[in-house]
Amino acid sequence: MLNAQRRRRSPLSSLANPKYIMVYATIGIFLLIYLAGAAAYGSKGFRSVRTFMLMFIDNAYIGISAVGMTMVLITGGIDLSVGAVASLTGMIIAYGNSVLGVHPLMCIAIALVVGVGLGLTMGAMIQYLNVPPFIATLAGMFLARGVTSLISRESISISNSMIDAWAGWKKYFVKLQDGEWVKIKPVAYINLNVVLFLVMIVLGALILQRTRFGRNVYAIGGSEQSAKLMGLPVARTKILVYGFNGLCSVLAGLAYALYVKSGWNLALQGAELDVISAAVIGGVLLTGGAGYMIGTLFGVMLKATIPALITFNGSLSSWWGKIATGALLLIFIGLQRIVVVSTERRSKQGGK
Amino acid sequence: MEPDVILSMRGIEIQFPGVKALDKVDFTLRRGEVHALLGENGAGKSTLIKCLTGVHHMDAGEILLDGAEIRPTTPQHAMEMGISTVFQEINLCPNLTVAENIFVGRQPMRYGQINWKEINRRASELLERFSIQIDVTRPLSYYSTAIQQMVSIARAVDVRAKLLILDEPTSSLDDNEVKRLFKVMRDLRAQGLGIIFITHFLDQVFKISDRITVLRNGRMIGEFDVRQISKLDLVSRMIGKDMNEIFNLKRAEQKRGASVAMSAEHIGIPGKVEDNSFEIKEGELLGFAGLLGSGRTETAEILFGVTKPAHGTVKVKGETVRFNAPLDAINRKLAFCPEDRKKDGVIADLTIRENIALAVQAKRGYLKPLSRKEMDSLADKYIKLLSIATPDADKRVGELSGGNQQKVILARWMATEPDILILDEPTRGIDVGAKAEIQRLMLEMCGGGMAVIFISSELDEIIRCSNRILIMRDGVKAGELPGENCTQPDIMRIIAGEAVESA
Numbered sequence: 001m002l003n004a005q006r007r008r009r010s011p012l013s014s015l016a017n018p019k020y021i022m023v024y025a026t027i028g029i030f031l032l033i034y035l036a037g038a039a040a041y042g043s044k045g046f047r048s049v050r051t052f053m054l055m056f057i058d059n060a061y062i063g064i065s066a067v068g069m070t071m072v073l074i075t076g077g078i079d080l081s082v083g084a085v086a087s088l089t090g091m092i093i094a095y096g097n098s099v100l101g102v103h104p105l106m107c108i109a110i111a112l113v114v115g116v117g118l119g120l121t122m123g124a125m126i127q128y129l130n131v132p133p134f135i136a137t138l139a140g141m142f143l144a145r146g147v148t149s150l151i152s153r154e155s156i157s158i159s160n161s162m163i164d165a166w167a168g169w170k171k172y173f174v175k176l177q178d179g180e181w182v183k184i185k186p187v188a189y190i191n192l193n194v195v196l197f198l199v200m201i202v203l204g205a206l207i208l209q210r211t212r213f214g215r216n217v218y219a220i221g222g223s224e225q226s227a228k229l230m231g232l233p234v235a236r237t238k239i240l241v242y243g244f245n246g247l248c249s250v251l252a253g254l255a256y257a258l259y260v261k262s263g264w265n266l267a268l269q270g271a272e273l274d275v276i277s278a279a280v281i282g283g284v285l286l287t288g289g290a291g292y293m294i295g296t297l298f299g300v301m302l303k304a305t306i307p308a309l310i311t312f313n314g315s316l317s318s319w320w321g322k323i324a325t326g327a328l329l330l331i332f333i334g335l336q337r338i339v340v341v342s343t344e345r346r347s348k349q350g351g352k
Numbered sequence: 353m354e355p356d357v358i359l360s361m362r363g364i365e366i367q368f369p370g371v372k373a374l375d376k377v378d379f380t381l382r383r384g385e386v387h388a389l390l391g392e393n394g395a396g397k398s399t400l401i402k403c404l405t406g407v408h409h410m411d412a413g414e415i416l417l418d419g420a421e422i423r424p425t426t427p428q429h430a431m432e433m434g435i436s437t438v439f440q441e442i443n444l445c446p447n448l449t450v451a452e453n454i455f456v457g458r459q460p461m462r463y464g465q466i467n468w469k470e471i472n473r474r475a476s477e478l479l480e481r482f483s484i485q486i487d488v489t490r491p492l493s494y495y496s497t498a499i500q501q502m503v504s505i506a507r508a509v510d511v512r513a514k515l516l517i518l519d520e521p522t523s524s525l526d527d528n529e530v531k532r533l534f535k536v537m538r539d540l541r542a543q544g545l546g547i548i549f550i551t552h553f554l555d556q557v558f559k560i561s562d563r564i565t566v567l568r569n570g571r572m573i574g575e576f577d578v579r580q581i582s583k584l585d586l587v588s589r590m591i592g593k594d595m596n597e598i599f600n601l602k603r604a605e606q607k608r609g610a611s612v613a614m615s616a617e618h619i620g621i622p623g624k625v626e627d628n629s630f631e632i633k634e635g636e637l638l639g640f641a642g643l644l645g646s647g648r649t650e651t652a653e654i655l656f657g658v659t660k661p662a663h664g665t666v667k668v669k670g671e672t673v674r675f676n677a678p679l680d681a682i683n684r685k686l687a688f689c690p691e692d693r694k695k696d697g698v699i700a701d702l703t704i705r706e707n708i709a710l711a712v713q714a715k716r717g718y719l720k721p722l723s724r725k726e727m728d729s730l731a732d733k734y735i736k737l738l739s740i741a742t743p744d745a746d747k748r749v750g751e752l753s754g755g756n757q758q759k760v761i762l763a764r765w766m767a768t769e770p771d772i773l774i775l776d777e778p779t780r781g782i783d784v785g786a787k788a789e790i791q792r793l794m795l796e797m798c799g800g801g802m803a804v805i806f807i808s809s810e811l812d813e814i815i816r817c818s819n820r821i822l823i824m825r826d827g828v829k830a831g832e833l834p835g836e837n838c839t840q841p842d843i844m845r846i847i848a849g850e851a852v853e854s855a
Contacts, residue, residue: 210465212457212466216456
């Protein structure tokens, strides 16, 4: 009967909503691995705030890019150009400032125009020319990588007082001791990249959950045809999503430039796959329509924990990191299928 | 103009390449009425609706909405003017919650943010008006098709619709769900909404509609008051032929001493089919009646080698056979048209020619491809024989109407010249004229000596065509009746038998 599924809503039951399963899985596995690491290498300092924050600092650029990627994946698309665009951004800043003497802010502005412009162009190709996202963004990737190499094929270091100040900005963790604020030991801090990462995650979450634009993103991922028939602005939304992802790529490139303080045409090769896998491990459905920024945050953290564990172990080859990432991806894609299939089955049985 | 008219379409003409899709069609919808739009597939119903919702643009004619002339350009534009459509396929997003599906694109905002509380509250209220009480914060895919259908109607109505178009809304609903939908339709009608109702089910038309407009071949045949027209009359007008002439089908004559074409002895699969035994003679039409899920399809699949029986034997012409795959069955001159023609039957992207040649090719093996000439002659022969409505054999099957798709499948199997043909719901979802034609073809094939197993949920057609009727219930053969002098209540009593006892 139609009323059989009635339930009273309570805060608790809304958290038990099946749509959050993937996020719970990510958080659960993250906690499991982190706690296992803490138990095994706790004495070596794995449990310290410093280690935890370093994982953030070392992966902030991946995380920033993953914010945009999450949105693209939710529409059911994909963007392979993010690594190349980020690398191009670094090159524009490095070459512009170190070789041409352009002010870094100007360089960043140029990179933003180029990155967002490329994103919007790819979005328009996907929408109006019906080019599969994979192909359109593959072209974008080669284009951006090619232009980067055209600018310079050497690694150019960045030395600019503003960039140095940004890269050197640190906020230390402190505690109250004998009425005085002192740095905790071992020393732990966050830098600009971490702040940018967290700001982008919050911004992304707000866009996805609290704006019509964000909800249209989900609707398109659920069924583009339906979204069209419901009168939603499908074309505009899709193009803007790729534009936003371009923005995220540029910011990721900026973060990476601050992190390594150089621009190089071969930097960040394959980073797009790290970004995609972080989002997928975070529970974003590759077929679109499902995913949360909080999941992506934990996806990035989960991916960061593994190399940290390998470093702490000391005897493992770093390639185990790749193997572990591969295994995690398989687990999560398998989980996603199970969730999707079981909801399909349930809705079918519900019909009887 | 009458004051209570919401919509009036006058002299609508639409020209498609090569055909006049609509030719001077008039249509009037009044406030607070359910107006059925009827016609065979291809009569122009969808074209008219698409013209009204801005998908197609008319070449001539005018549309007046509340007395003002309108020209809808896109579905969105039409929606903004108060024309809402609910399609046969549910056009909602399965991943969004029920509440969000109703409000997406027009969410109430608060402090520049979406007000989720308001969305959920208003969605609950809205559905409550339809007497549906569900947790609106669950994803849409969590609920049954019926509820999804109601949600899409709720959305359509809530966008301040003046008129609601329901395009085949009942085709995936069961009886109870249809009743509930009708209640909602009556409520909406009482609120003064105009509803255009498109369906294949004539019973439903008579149950809910106030007036009927009939289209045929792009022309308007007439507008009728539902109380002043009989079902038979209506059907004749829809197909343009006299009903009696069409349904004047003769059961295949049972030849005395015909040999047994196929028999099943105690076949079964635990949980699906239990211990089913029957036989079918050459030139006989054996009807399989029973509810959906009673084991009819499963039995047919055993016969054709799709699934292997856990026990029991199947005999073809007295010889015990064990089919490992459908190809074995095809080689023993069996043919099977499955139930879901979209999923298991036609390959929509291939041409008619390729679809027809498929089974013959499979039978010959892939090392001996049919030549283009052979394929052509095969296709032409069956297009003519089954009068498939198409300009040529190169048309993609996906572009044909349901009835013609069904004929293509039939042609595919007839081309293998089978001795035994199993048809699973061959007439579902196709219009009256095509139905009658499929039935006629079946009987002709029986007349030619073929043994036909005919599975159908519609008792009247089973009774009309079958020599014998096998009735299934919960995977068990519940009874067998001769086709002659058998009535619907006879069969229903057997179908219901145990349910009544256990109740």
